Amino acid sequence: MKFTAPLKSDSIKIMLLGSGELGKEVVIEAQRLGIETIAVDSYNNAPAQLVANKSYTINMKNKNEVLDVIRREKPTYILPEVEAINIQALFDAEAEGFHVIPNADAVNKTMNRKNIREFAAVELGLPTSKYEFVTTLEALKDASNNIGFPCVIKPVMSSSGHGQSIAKSPDDLEKSWELAKEARGDASELIVEEFITFDYEITLLTVRNEKETVFCEPIGHIQQDGDYIFSWQPMNMSEVAKAKSQEIAKKITDGLGGRGLFGVELFVKGDDVYFSEVSPRPHDTGMVTMITQSASEFALHVRAVLGLPLDYIDYGAGASAAYKASGDSFNPIIDIFDSSFTKESIIRVFGKPQSHVGRRMAVALAYDKESSDIALQKAKEIIGNFADN
Ligand SMILES: Nc1ncnc2c1ncn2[C@@H]1O[C@H](COP(=O)(O)OP(=O)(O)OP(=O)(O)O)[C@@H](O)[C@H]1O
Ligand SMILES: NCC(=O)N[C@@H]1O[C@H](COP(=O)([O-])[O-])[C@@H](O)[C@H]1O
Numbered sequence: 143m144k145f146t147a148p149l150k151s152d153s154i155k156i157m158l159l160g161s162g163e164l165g166k167e168v169v170i171e172a173q174r175l176g177i178e179t180i181a182v183d184s185y186n187n188a189p190a191q192l193v194a195n196k197s198y199t200i201n202m203k204n205k206n207e208v209l210d211v212i213r214r215e216k217p218t219y220i221l222p223e224v225e226a227i228n229i230q231a232l233f234d235a236e237a238e239g240f241h242v243i244p245n246a247d248a249v250n251k252t253m254n255r256k257n258i259r260e261f262a263a264v265e266l267g268l269p270t271s272k273y274e275f276v277t278t279l280e281a282l283k284d285a286s287n288n289i290g291f292p293c294v295i296k297p298v299m300s301s302s303g304h305g306q307s308i309a310k311s312p313d314d315l316e317k318s319w320e321l322a323k324e325a326r327g328d329a330s331e332l333i334v335e336e337f338i339t340f341d342y343e344i345t346l347l348t349v350r351n352e353k354e355t356v357f358c359e360p361i362g363h364i365q366q367d368g369d370y371i372f373s374w375q376p377m378n379m380s381e382v383a384k385a386k387s388q389e390i391a392k393k394i395t396d397g398l399g400g401r402g403l404f405g406v407e408l409f410v411k412g413d414d415v416y417f418s419e420v421s422p423r424p425h426d427t428g429m430v431t432m433i434t435q436s437a438s439e440f441a442l443h444v445r446a447v448l449g450l451p452l453d454y455i456d457y458g459a460g461a462s463a464a465y466k467a468s469g470d471s472f473n474p475i476i477d478i479f480d481s482s483f484t485k486e487s488i489i490r491v492f493g494k495p496q497s498h499v500g501r502r503m504a505v506a507l508a509y510d511k512e513s514s515d516i517a518l519q520k521a522k523e524i525i526g527n528f529a530d531n
């Protein structure tokens with residue numbers, strides 16, 4: 143493939159809207175190419191703000207505040223990093239000629255479960271769990287009755303499992319209704335999903351630079367309370383399931399369009415593959431690629447944004463284990479013993495300025511040339527020795 147225009151890094155400015163642990167790695171990768179970075183979030187000293195050239199703390203749900211910071215900095219590329227961003231600001235910025243990654247419409251579709259589910263299931267005809275949308279407790283009772291128990295109940299806008307629950311019987315519905323209000327995004331509408339008894343679930347990192355689409359090796363993962371705790375790569379899958387996964391990922395990412403890396407979440411049962419959701423940005427389960435690939439998901443995202451080639455080397459198998467805080471603190475300190483640092487491990491402490499129970503604070507990555515299982519065992523052992531105040 144030929145790239146005609148040379149990369150002029152000095153003239154490029156990347157603005158992240160959302161500055162957590164994933165954005166932090168994107169900032170580092172962009173800076174490695176000499177690109178100026180601006181990290182925006184709704185709290186001070188967010189992880190990416192600690193490493194970016196410049197940072198802003200604003201109310202990201204406020205249209206004017208988002209637009210003000212964009213107009214003031216005039217970034218070459220705007221990279222949404224969280225779901226809870228004022229979407230109209232992104233549409234307006236795009237109309238003013240700013241380049242939103244992958245594009246404002248894709249961000250709008252993926253930030254809201256109703257939009258992405260209808261796009262995937264109805265417009266693209268992709269296989270998904272059965273689902274209904276509800277806005278009242280009464281409707282929730284009817285929908286769960288239609289779908290059957292257990293069913294999964296989620297706010298239409300939320301992430302990392304916030305506000306999500308599984309109702310095992312009608313008795314659980316009131317609790318699920320109350321719990322949904324904990325969503326950070328929009329809990330005015332809920333999705334009720336059929337519970338898929340999958341054999342395993344994967345994230346298929348799919349990278350498009352609008353000249354080619356590249357798939358990373360599938361990443362297997364374990365979730366607890368709707369949030370990831372362990373991931374590994376590669377996930378051993380049947381050729382049929384892998385081919386179906388890539389086909390679904392290609393359809394959904396082509397449908398969304400634009401440039402960047404996407405995390406396509408899929409449930410696999412035998413050779414059946416169900417589309418679950420997609421992030422138009424690096425994925426938490428994909429942190430494992432920092433140890434398995436010569437170009438991590440963050441490096442690939444930056445390359446895709448810039449329209450650069452997407453080739454890289456797979457080093458072998460690896461795994462990641464998330465470290466979640468055990469308490470609340472305004473001065474969180476993570477204890478990591480010497481034994482965590484081995485020739486086959488990488489430790490990343492995000493530097494979040496405040497901890498609360500269950501907040502992801504760090505990740506341990508482990509490598510094994512041959513076996514994802516052994517890598518996972520190593521990552522679990524390392525994280526088991528972490529502690530926090
Ligand atoms: N319909 C379902 N059937 C079975 N399990 C499900 C279903 N929906 C969600 N889950 C489980 O809950 C996890 C989180 O769900 P989902 O990805 O929809 O939430 P999320 O809050 O958007 O998570 P994140 O932002 O971390 O990706 C899934 O990875 C899966 O393990
Ligand atoms: N599943 C999405 C995800 O992992 N997003 C990552 O978590 C950060 C928020 O963390 P916080 O909740 O600890 O502020 C986000 O900024 C992003 O980096």
Ligand SMILES: [Mg+2]
Binds near residue numbers: 407419
């Ligand atoms: Mg998810």
